[in-house]
Amino acid sequence: MIAVHFGAGNIGRGFIGQLLNQAGYEVVFVDVNQELVDELNLRQSYEVQLATEGAPLSQVTGVRAILGKDIETVAQTIAQADLVTTAVGPSILPHIAGAIAEGISKRLAGEARALNVIACENMIGGSQQLKGYVYGFMSPEDQSKADEWVAFPNAAVDRIVPLQKHADKLRVTVEPFFEWVVDQSQIKGEVPAIEGVTYVSDLAPYIERKLFTVNTGHAVIAYLGYLYGYGTIDEALQDQEIQQAIRGALQETGELLQKKYHFEKETHEAYVEKILGRYSNRMLADHVTRVARSPIRKLSPNDRLVGPATQCVERGISAEYLGLAIAAALLFDYLEDPEAMQIQSDRKQNGFAHAMQSYTGISEESPLGAIVTKHARTLQDRIISN
Ligand SMILES: NC(=O)c1ccc[n+]([C@@H]2O[C@H](COP(=O)([O-])OP(=O)(O)OC[C@H]3O[C@@H](n4cnc5c(N)ncnc54)[C@H](O)[C@@H]3O)[C@@H](O)[C@H]2O)c1
Ligand SMILES: O=P(O)(O)OC[C@@H](O)[C@@H](O)[C@H](O)[C@H](O)CO
Structure with a gap:
């Protein structure tokens, strides 16, 4: 064969x-x-x-x-x-x-x-x-x-x-x-x-559970971890604020997935805990820049951040932490990532709202746009003060 x-x-x-x-x-x-x-x-x-x-x-x-x-x-x-x-x-x-x-x-x-x-x-x-x-x-x-x-x-x-x-x-x-x-x-x-x-x-529950849990969580750690100056995923995971953000984001996608596909709460929580353990494997030494790679793809409307965030808002589920991760991804300025460079150049030329609309489809006036913009301001203040 x-x-x-x-x-x-x-x-x-x-x-x-x-x-x-x-x-x-x-x-x-x-x-x-x-x-x-x-x-x-x-x-x-x-x-x-x-x-x-x-x-x-x-x-x-x-x-x-x-x-x-x-x-x-x-x-x-x-x-x-x-x-x-x-x-x-x-x-x-x-x-x-x-x-x-x-x-x-x-x-x-x-x-x-x-x-x-x-x-x-x-x-x-x-x-x-x-x-x-x-x-x-x-x-x-x-x-x-x-x-x-x-x-x-x-x-x-x-x-x-x-x-x-x-x-x-x-x-x-x-x-x-x-x-x-x-x-x-x-x-x-x-x-x-x-x-x-x-x-x-039926693959839909499996692919969405995987992408909106493993990859969403990974993206939250990677984009925040990069902005906070961490090199690897396991190092970034030690940070209390990042831990809170990842748990918050996975709470949001968890609620969405349970509503959509009727996963049992306990089963889903065990799935999340298992994933958090996987991220913390120090022997992987997985670089935040690998996990954050290709932010244009990762910020696209059906991918791991904007996909669940939009659906959360539509269903009345909080998207606060997903919004934070989207803001962090829009600020990811790793020089060796051509997609990151494209977003940053667009952001510098045309402003944050324009870049957000172009790469995520989220308008500044929308409820999700307001969340992302608020977090982007806080993250930018933090970057400047460091
Ligand atoms: N690494 C992971 O943890 C992981 C886990 C699950 C899924 N994935 C997915 O698997 C895919 C590959 O990821 P990866 O981490 O292995 O990346 P990688 O960069 O290590 O591997 C991609 C390979 O594709 C080759 N390639 C590029 N253009 C090609 C072409 N035109 N024809 C043939 N080969 C070509 C590259 O040379 C490279 O060897 C991605 O979609 C990724 O999201 C990765
Ligand atoms: O491969 P990407 O760029 O879509 O995402 C980066 C990581 O989140 C991803 O490669 C994970 O390690 C993988 O999906 C785990 O199964």
């Missing part, structure tokens, strides 16, 4: 590649990083290290890699594959769609066989969005054949994999916890037997 996985980065090697390998797939990574591709082809294996005291290294073996620009080889491999997965980042999906489309078209020209393409990205409806991009590269005839044989089941993936700093370029340190949930109702052909994957008939 062959699995083609786009993105041999942290989550690609540290989670998806490992689980697929354990399930018996020959994992073929596709990546644009020449050094990574060469190293994977040279060694055909890599090590995964759990971020717990004394954990043994596990080996992922029998892997190979293709350079992303070698579209012909990528398409040939997809034509023969049993599964396609991605972990490249939401903004990269349009860039891999052409190669996937070419692979599907080659496959459809031969003997018909079902294929599932699963985007493992932190976003709602990732695989379906990828499908839209892929279909944009296909003829109407291939699109209707693909409707019969190719599926794009949405998924939610959860495992904290920080930036890596090993002498061994392929080794990856990961937290012990993981969760991979896939929408079974969208699968075509046999359901892939992958230990560690949970198949569900």
Whole structure:
């Protein structure tokens, strides 16, 4: 069995590649990083290290890699594959769609066989969005054949994999916890037997619970942690004000999720406590700037901050702490993050209200806009006085 996985980065090697390998797939990574591709082809294996005291290294073996620009080889491999997965980042999906489309078209020209393409990205409806991009590269005839044989089941993936700093370029340190949930109702052909994957008939509660708890909480710590001068997530979590903000924000999203999806209060509270424990893992040394990366994406209307904040306001739930995190994200001025630089340049040229409206869709006059603006003023005063 062959699995083609786009993105041999942290989550690609540290989670998806490992689980697929354990399930018996020959994992073929596709990546644009020449050094990574060469190293994977040279060694055909890599090590995964759990971020717990004394954990043994596990080996992922029998892997190979293709350079992303070698579209012909990528398409040939997809034509023969049993599964396609991605972990490249939401903004990269349009860039891999052409190669996937070419692979599907080659496959459809031969003997018909079902294929599932699963985007493992932190976003709602990732695989379906990828499908839209892929279909944009296909003829109407291939699109209707693909409707019969190719599926794009949405998924939610959860495992904290920080930036890596090993002498061994392929080794990856990961937290012990993981969760991979896939929408079974969208699968075509046999359901892939992958230990560690949970198949569900409705993904919405799972992806929203994950994105609006794990990632919302993470974003609160990262943006406030950055402004307060902390380097890593576990360090920032020691700060009493940040702890209050994260608990407050997760109280807000918790109330929303319980109302929307009827999660039991106690079960949800236990889920939150487990996540707070995961963030505090010092062995991960997860940088606030990684977790805060790409603020334009993270501030978009359906993502982890503005998505739940807007829904909270609509349902009469407080969005005070979510508003604080949105303000902090709009002030994130990390020089090495191009999206942060774009927001800051817009803010300096056109003012805070303009930047808030452009990147979040929140107007200054709205109730949420008033909350965000109030917190931005307090945060800016704090930055100036420091
Ligand atoms: N790291 C985590 O904790 C974590 C957890 C869950 C989900 N995710 C999600 O997984 C995705 C990847 O995150 P990551 O942390 O592994 O990032 P990463 O930067 O470590 O990995 C992304 C990889 O994609 C490759 N890539 C970029 N453009 C490409 C292209 N056109 N074709 C093929 N490969 C390309 C990069 O070279 C890189 O190796 C994101 O959507 C992220 O939100 C990350
Ligand atoms: O990957 P992003 O940029 O969407 O979000 C940053 C982190 O919150 C994220 O990578 C988490 O570590 C991960 O989602 C945990 O499952």
